[in-house]
Amino acid sequence: MNFMRLVFSRFNIGIYYMTPEDFHTIDDLRDRAQKRIPKLAFDYLDGGAGNEANIQRNRTGFEDILLCPEYLRDVSERSQKVTLFGHTYDAPIGVSPVGLANLLWPKVDTVLATMARDRNIPYLISAAGTTALETIAEIAPDHAWFQLYVSGQEHVSFDLVRRAKEAGIKILVVTVDIPLPAIRLRDLRNDFKMPFKMTPKVIWDIASKPGWAFATLVAGKPVFENLVPYMKEQSEEKSLNAAQALQVSPKLDEALMKRIRDAWDGPLIIKGVLSPKTAAAAKRCGADGIIVSNHGGRQLDSAPSSIEALPRVCDAVGNEMTIMLDSGIRNGGDIVKAYCSGAEFTFSGRSFVFGVGALGELGGARVLDIFVDGVDRNLAQIGCTSIEELGSEYLWASPQNI
Numbered sequence: 001m002n003f004m005r006l007v008f009s010r011f012n013i014g015i016y017y018m019t020p021e022d023f024h025t026i027d028d029l030r031d032r033a034q035k036r037i038p039k040l041a042f043d044y045l046d047g048g049a050g051n052e053a054n055i056q057r058n059r060t061g062f063e064d065i066l067l068c069p070e071y072l073r074d075v076s077e078r079s080q081k082v083t084l085f086g087h088t089y090d091a092p093i094g095v096s097p098v099g100l101a102n103l104l105w106p107k108v109d110t111v112l113a114t115m116a117r118d119r120n121i122p123y124l125i126s127a128a129g130t131t132a133l134e135t136i137a138e139i140a141p142d143h144a145w146f147q148l149y150v151s152g153q154e155h156v157s158f159d160l161v162r163r164a165k166e167a168g169i170k171i172l173v174v175t176v177d178i179p180l181p182a183i184r185l186r187d188l189r190n191d192f193k194m195p196f197k198m199t200p201k202v203i204w205d206i207a208s209k210p211g212w213a214f215a216t217l218v219a220g221k222p223v224f225e226n227l228v229p230y231m232k233e234q235s236e237e238k239s240l241n242a243a244q245a246l247q248v249s250p251k252l253d254e255a256l257m258k259r260i261r262d263a264w265d266g267p268l269i270i271k272g273v274l275s276p277k278t279a280a281a282a283k284r285c286g287a288d289g290i291i292v293s294n295h296g297g298r299q300l301d302s303a304p305s306s307i308e309a310l311p312r313v314c315d316a317v318g319n320e321m322t323i324m325l326d327s328g329i330r331n332g333g334d335i336v337k338a339y340c341s342g343a344e345f346t347f348s349g350r351s352f353v354f355g356v357g358a359l360g361e362l363g364g365a366r367v368l369d370i371f372v373d374g375v376d377r378n379l380a381q382i383g384c385t386s387i388e389e390l391g392s393e394y395l396w397a398s399p400q401n402i
């Protein structure tokens with residue numbers, strides 16, 4: 001049995017032999033995805049800004065937090081339900097927006113939206129998504145949130161807001177942490193461009209992953225579906241740059257954010273907040289919630305980890321807004337730590353995409369299973385039976401425990 005596993009894994013065909021339950025952690029799934037996906041695409045997902053110190057801090061930020069176990073309590077009945085903006089979700093984590101996700105494996109967006117609907121968790125479709133927001137809204141009408149990048153061309157932003165409204169999406173998330181795109185060295189070194197520049201290096205990279213190449217050939221090359229209507233005049237050669245230009249605005253200020261607020265009737269959430277001042281500005285703009293996030297370490301390499309930034313943001317606006325968090329979550333313990341530190345919901349980006357990259361259509365559900373199982377065990381270990389019970393008293397370093 002173990003010998004067969006070794007053989008399959010050596011030749012990278014283990015996926016046909018292994019079941020989802022053979023992958024115990026997000027890192028297991030990441031490793032499998034790395035074996036199946038061309039380097040250029042994998043690095044786009046896995047990498048971050050600068051020397052990627054922020055990505056490392058996102059992990060150490062969680063690892064350095066200790067929980068305080070409490071025993072002699074009946075924890076035989078446990079629930080992970082969380083109510084957010086009037087909807088009760090079955091798990092305390094949702095899927096962060098990931099642009100160009102279908103590059104990693106065909107249909108990542110729709111696989112994850114379907115999983116989110118079936119498992120009753122939120123799924124955020126990116127303005128830079130590779131599936132139209134209208135399609136996602138049809139698949140997951142009660143679970144799809146739309147994430148907007150504010151464009152340098154204002155009419156594009158307001159048209160996307162209109163489309164999300166018309167598609168019946170109820171929650172708008174505006175990402176504010178890209179005044180300019182970051183330098184991502186892995187992408188530069190891999191000569192990552194859309195469409196692929198067919199250099200010998202790229203051809204070899206793709207040829208070495210025949211499963212991905214075949215699946216992508218059949219599915220068709222991924223396209224920024226939400227931005228297509230606004231890219232008509234752009235030549236294909238410039239499509240990545242053009243798409244980037246549509247997603248970035250150094251002019252996004254409180255006045256523009258207030259106008260977006262006025263154009264949207266439902267809950268408005270601002271994503272990419274790390275400081276109490278930005279949190280207060282989000283409040284002034286009329287946001288109902290914020291996602292404390294450093295974009296998974298993909299923007300400001302010197303930014304704090306989001307788990308480190310969370311308590312200060314909570315102190316500033318915690319009583320007035322719903323505070324959520326992403327960046328660096330890789331297991332159920334991280335989710336519990338985020339809630340103990342003040343988060344009212346959490347999200348993960350790469351984890352879910354690693355899952356689909358590793359296991360195709362089964363991958364998103366496997367990631368959620370890993371998270372949910374981890375949350376359940378951590379809840380019981382610290383003597384809690386529900387997410388609402390989590391608070392700072394379960395942090396080892398809390399003044400209450402010293």
Ligand SMILES: Cc1cc2nc3c(=O)[nH]c(=O)nc-3n(C[C@H](O)[C@H](O)[C@H](O)COP(=O)(O)O)c2cc1C
Pocket residue numbers: 044045046058096097098099100126127128129147175271293294295296297298326327328329347348349350351
């Ligand atoms: C490949 C990739 C693409 C992303 N695209 C977007 C996007 O389109 N919009 C957005 O707000 N955030 C985007 N993010 C950031 C995620 O929404 C999220 O904040 C981040 O992945 C959280 O960190 P984690 O991957 O460690 O969970 C992207 C992240 C990755 C890895």
